[in-house]
Amino acid sequence: MAELDSSGGGGKKKGGKVRSKKQNARVDMTPMVDLMFLLITFFMLTTTLAKPQAMDLAMPDKDEKNDDKFEVADTRTMTVLLGDKNRLEWYMGSIEEPKNPTVDNYGKNGIRKAILEKIKDVKAATGKGLIVLIKASDKSTYKNLVDILDEMKITNVGVNGGTYAIVDITEPELDLLKRDGVY
Template identity: 65%
Template sequence: MAELDTSGGGKKGGGKVRSKKASTRVDLTAMVDLAFLLITFFMLTTTLAKPQAMDLAMPDKDEKIKDQKPVPASRTMTVLLGSKDKLEYFVGEPGKVPPTATDYGKNGIRKALLDNYQRVKQQSGGKEMIVIIKPSDKSNYKNMVDILDELKIANLQIYAIGDILPNEIDLLKRDGLY
């Protein structure tokens, strides 16, 4: 609130008549209260950005796999994550089919996933393609997230994350991606 101080100051009595000087003093208590109320209101009513996460279900290590049926190698596409944001993929068994080196993105692994998906679906009589992701020691976390994003964009539902084999590491070394 604004207060107006009208006290004259000085002595009373005779002498020169001076005009009284009015001093003003603004009380900011109400404004500070309002500021804290507004801060509290906005803190309680705003929502913080929630992180977006993809659900990934991993099987238990102790669980025995009893009902597992063998899958033909012609239906599997193996993706080997290498270094320098590069990867290799092949459809079939390692050693029998030469791997193809590519990168992440629309014209790289996404195009390969979509093309191989269509080819496998035609050859297998409408059955889905299975993608096996095998990260190497030289790949980083970003590469794993990128390949999972590409699988989601390509709408491939069946994929697995596995351990890379020594002969697959040799393939990466041969092409300079390890």
């Protein structure tokens, strides 16, 4: 049992006068400790712990043979090529006639700024959303893929008719990366 002793000491003083002994004031701390443990237990059980964050990603089945090609206008298509050393290259249109291939990096002053500008440009020109094709090279890392998916989520590419997809990289695109020193 926990106790708090706050006795004054009482007894005789030097002058010979007898003083009455003061009573011990005892405070029993056991109920307070019990209450504290009950409160700690209550708050531990009722609080929500940090939930893991995951991004939904729909991927096609590998078993299905889908030879249907989905044609989209080159003016709406932005291709992002993930390269080496946390760098990427993006261009508008098709690989046969890429418009202004640009080597860039990740973040708000890099690819995010370019995506936001292209969303506005495509919306103004066609009235439809931007389509982003993400193509990872064998020199890119898993972190690079997660970073570009985060950029898609931050810039809301999938809103208002826009979309993004992860696609296999082709040999001409690898040649473009090599030419610009990103591979």
